[in-house]
Amino acid sequence: MLLQEEQYVVNWLSQYGALPRAQVVRMLQKPVRTAEKILRNLLRQGKIEDISGGYYVGLDAMCKPDQRTILAVWVLLKFIKQVEPMAHYPAVYPSQIFFLKENVGYEIVVLYEGEQSQLRLLQPQDDLKYIIVLPHISMAENLRLPNVPCLFATVDFQGGEEPQILFYSEENIHERISGSA
Missing domain, CATH: 1.10.10.10 (Winged helix-like DNA-binding domain superfamily/Winged helix DNA-binding domain)
Structure with missing residues (x-):
């Protein structure tokens, strides 16, 4: 056993x-x-x-x-101390992982370049939030977001075993993109 x-x-x-x-x-x-x-x-x-x-x-x-799942798990690991060991599992496409944190459901969606239209396939619900993982944050300005709270993340492998993960809110996306233009 x-x-x-x-x-x-x-x-x-x-x-x-x-x-x-x-x-x-x-x-x-x-x-x-x-x-x-x-x-x-x-x-x-x-x-x-x-x-x-x-x-x-x-x-x-x-x-x-599966590289999408691996990227989603790296993002999940940022919350792992607040997530029960069996409170995360594969989500319905186009999301990769669903997890519960403090009684709120989160779905992690990994998008590659040119896949922005996949967000239309999401089935938003009132008690659900999305974490959208992008190759670079400037990609966020061209997204049509579901009408629920969204957080953005980038996963940057800088030669180490574990990547650097940066999070952005919807509000701070616009500041960051317009500030870097």
Whole structure:
């Protein structure tokens, strides 16, 4: 029988597919050595596999990482201390992840260049907020936003294992874009 944290890891990998080892370690919210021990135990039991030389972990060696999901998980990790381990899961397209934080639902939507029209597919609800992840914040000025609160994020890999994530509100987008023009 798996320990609770081991069950979490298996569940997350079954939901999201292969994830970077660093993300799984952070999601466990344990000291790094403890989290690595949990992963080693799962590897030894054959419940998870190393992928790409151990950079990723997945349920099996053929599991392919999904880059949109990985970006969404990096954003989720900024809120992970306020989110229960099982209170996040894949969302309905075009969103990647849904999570509950303080009884409010959030959906993380990762858009690439030229995908602005995908926001029309969202089904906004009164008790839902969106976090829209963009390759660069200037892309926000061309978006037609749903009529619910939206927050924007950029994920910037600067050579480290973990990216820098910057958040912007709707109000501060316009200031930032007009200030940089």
